[in-house]
Amino acid sequence: MIAAQALAAAAARLRAAGVDDPARDARLLLAHAASIDPSRVTLIAPEIVAPDVADRFERLVSLRAVRVPVSHLIGERRFYGRKFKVSRDVLDPRPETETLVEAALEGGFSRVLDLGAGSGCILITLLAERPEATGLGVDLSAAACRQAADNASALGVGTRAVFKQSDWFIAVEGRFDLIAGNPPYIALAEMDGLSDEVRRHEPALALTDGGDGLGAYRAIVPGLPQYLAPGGRALFEIGPTQGAAVAELMRKSGLERVTILPDLDGRDRVVSGFAPAN
Structure with missing residues (x-):
């Protein structure tokens, strides 16, 4: 079978399985199976698929058809222009979180704390964009801390980022001029409404607090x-x-200039607040 036929067959199979963007996913999986950049898939479309590539592609498509996320199959997800290694141990970096990163980069900071670091995408991106900054990321999951540390090394900020297992502030010392995070905010009652990719394959600890989402x-x-x-x-x-x-919680804690920031779709996405200057 030539690559174009294999792609068409895979896309049809994924479409029948209810995958949202089957053609895109088929291209990504074929590129991974063939060990090429996704941009080169169109170049190999007229070529016959080698047997070993065809076997790998078949296995990947079979797993995607039962809703294993593409990121878990290829082992990475892009965030803010960088490739982050991901697994079942961490929440996939999402485009919505880039709203937080953009807001943070509008101000100055030299010492960052990332609460619930997961893959490390927030802390690592901030340090990569600000070469003079250092930071600490904490997560309750030891596996997530290892994943984040590996990503920090791979993306060139390993000497400026430390990751610790911690239940929020328990293992944290000192003060920071930026504290950021993407806590688990999905209410338990909302979990059944999530896609199979999220509900069955991403860590529940990073998704929900088991209550109303504000815990x-x-x-x-x-x-x-x-x-x-x-x-x-x-x-x-x-x-x-x-x-x-969340804005009211910040005001009650004594933070000032509390604001709610929208994402690109106009939905409330980030809450920001400042400690008093003195």
Whole structure:
């Protein structure tokens, strides 16, 4: 079979399985099976697929058809222009989180704390964009900390990023002029509505607090004044209906200039607040 035929057959199979973008996924999986860049798939379309490539492609398509995420099959996900290694141990980096990164980069910082670091995408991206900065990422999952440390090394910030296993602030010392994070904010009642890719293959610990989706913020926000440097900023990703509640928690903790920032779709996505300057 030539590559174009293999792609068409795979896309049809994935479409029948309910995959959202079957043609794109088929291209990515064929590129991975053939060990080429996805941009070169069109170049090999007229060529016969080698038997070993065909076997790998078949296995990948079979797994995708039962809704294993593409990122888990190819082992990586792009975020802010960089490739992050991912696995079942960490939440996939998502485009929505880039809203938080953009907001953070609008201000100055030299010492960053990433709460619930996961793959490390937030901390690593901020350090990569600010070569003078250093940071600490914490996560309750030891496996996530290892994944994040590997990503930091691969992306050239390993000497400036430290990852520790910690239940929020428990293992954290010192003060930071930027504290950021993407806590688990999906309510338990909303979990059944998630896609199979997310619900069955991403860590529940990173998705939900097992309650109303605000439990992580209730645990984190009261501690911010202790760990933010004077004038330091806190930025947290939120679900689109949680802005008012998280903003109120920040104000009650003593943070100032609390604002809710939208993502590119106009939905509430990030809550920002500053520690008093003195």
